[in-house]
Amino acid sequence: MCILLLSTAHPKYPLILLSNRDEYLNRPTKSADFWPAPDSDVLSPLDLAREEHGTWIGITKEGRIAILVNFRETQNSDAVSPISRGALVKHFLVARDKTTSEWVESAIANAGPGGLFSVGGFSMVCGVLRPKSSQDSQSTEIIYQERLERLAVLTNRSTSLSSGTSWIFAPEEFVNPTIQEKENCSDTYSFVREHTYGISNSLYTEPWPKVYRGCDLLSSMIAEDIASGGMKIQSQDALIQSLFDILSVDELPREALQTGDPVAVFDALRHSIKVPVFSAVDGVLKEDYDSLSPVPTEESIQNAADGNVIVQHVKSQFETNTSDKPYEFKKGMYYGTRTQTLILVDNYGNVTYVERDLNDVTKKEPVLHEFKIDGWSE
Template sequence: MCILLLSTAHPKYPLVLLSNRDEFLDRPTKAAGFWPEPDADVIGPMDLAREEHGTWIGVSKSGRIAILVNFREETVSDAVSPISRGALVRHFLVARDQSTSEWAQSAITKAGPGGLFSVGGFSMVCGVLRRRPTAQQGDLPASKPVDEERLEKMAVLTNRSTSLDEGTSWLFSPDECANPAVDQETESTSENDLYSTVRKHTYGISNSLYTNPWPKVYKGCDLLSSLIAEDIGNPGSKTGDKEEFISSLFDILSTDNLPRDALGSGNPALVFDALKHSIKIPVFSSTSGVLKADEDLLSPVPTDSSMTTDEPAVVVQHVNSRFETHTSDKPYEFRQGKYYGTRTQTLILVDNEGHVTYAERDLNDPLRREHSIHEFDIEGWNE
């Protein structure tokens, strides 16, 4: 139950991006860092549970960026697929000679024997970070939101729409894609023009279709828009100190408004519905494929072998894919862990000069709860 929020309205940052990864706590994961050769230009975490060692988020020094969120399936077996979702993100990040549209069209037909339907349900935002040639150059007024798109458009690709052709939308391109996370009624009646302008350029997606946002997406977009509007209205209040701004963004990702009454009901349908409302998912137990709140809710997370479970594995035979370089036929075993919640929080800031600040923290690893920061300049930012 992940979430992605992003905005292009801040005068100092053409891109402000926030991501929560919700996952079983015992799924092995490598912290974000630059990858080994030949992909040392890419930074991102790695999923170590599957042989592909894919990822859900990453950005390269050449500006390629991709973030994936799962589509909520009804059963564990539906959620596990022969082709790793994370392999798609990895493939895009290292497909250096392909444009976003070329890569998307290739993925639709070549990701596996059934094209993208060989992959479990997902939505993926991807593109190449470049300043739009028509965008205003130089420093922008710090007290005014940006009401023009400064980035080249990005794709929103999903395999859970009516058709894959309909499943490709474009962000930062109003003539091609509306912003479904905007509350039109609130925007049209708001007396706060500053907030309305920021909100119009603030996007979100979770575990439903991009065109059908969950309540947590509206909430996240509202909080992010409010923070940016507050900062613009009081220049230097947050971004004068980037570390304070980063801290405020992490606060948004840590917003916990999970409806406890619904969780305590013991009704699986209500439990799943409750997860749609909270940006951060507190750690709780999951058994027999159903997230439950009748035991261990918000209890301290064990650090020993009691975190594992005897739930049977879902075994999926790997299918060789022309799209991937991975060719192993070794089956992948998905063993559901007992404890589930928001594990990893990631921020990506891109400033007007193409300087990237990548911050990550792991809420459930005592050594990684304080965020780490990596910084670099995008090659070809102004090309």
């Protein structure tokens, strides 16, 4: 039940990106860091549960960026696939010789047996970060144009893969599907909202309530800062805190959880940006775990394992291993928002990457990485 929010509307930041990763707490994961050579320009966390060691979010020093969210399947058997979704993100990040369009076309054509339809349901935002025009980094005036080159939104849960590719930051080609009509909105808010996007575990063109809510909160924050002449948020640290506050909004309708009905439970999760930690028993999330209490011990999580999921091995261009060992992961008892990630890109191409782990008590401070995008102003 992850969420991705992004905006190009802040005058000082051509890109503000927010991401929540919702996952089982016992799924082995490596915190965000630069990869070893020969791919030391790539920054991402890693999923260690699958042999591909894929990822759901990453950025390179050359400005290649990719973020993937799962599609909420109607059948549990569709949730696990022979090809790792995280391998797609890794593959894009290191495909330095391909434009975004070329990579998307290649991904659709060369994914292996069954194509991308053999991958679990996903939506992936990817592209190369480049400004459309330079801007004064000290200006707080509204910039009435898209500020970044377009990014692709690729999904394998549309009626066909050819129609499964959309583009954002390209209003002449695609209308922002998250906008809802509102009364008595300021011109500043309306502009910001038009340039603020979101996606969760549904089709990009069919946003969940949490996406509308997240886009509205992000747009309001940016619009208020613009209206105040930059006095509302006077430092990047203050901006980062405000963005984490948005990612931490918990509006889960608790009454749905008391029904024990899986449909009602998962429908409830569509409404909350942050998913508090719950125990997942027999496919139903139940609020019998207090997210404010100490995190479960490693032993208790291991003891709560509920079985294996095994799928047949299929080779594709996205594989990073040659083993015939099938994918195998023991789901734990506890599920919820595990990590929150922010990516800020300023007018000079400076990247600030911040990752916060909500459920690992050994990680006292967020992971922070900063660098400048190579070729930003070329």
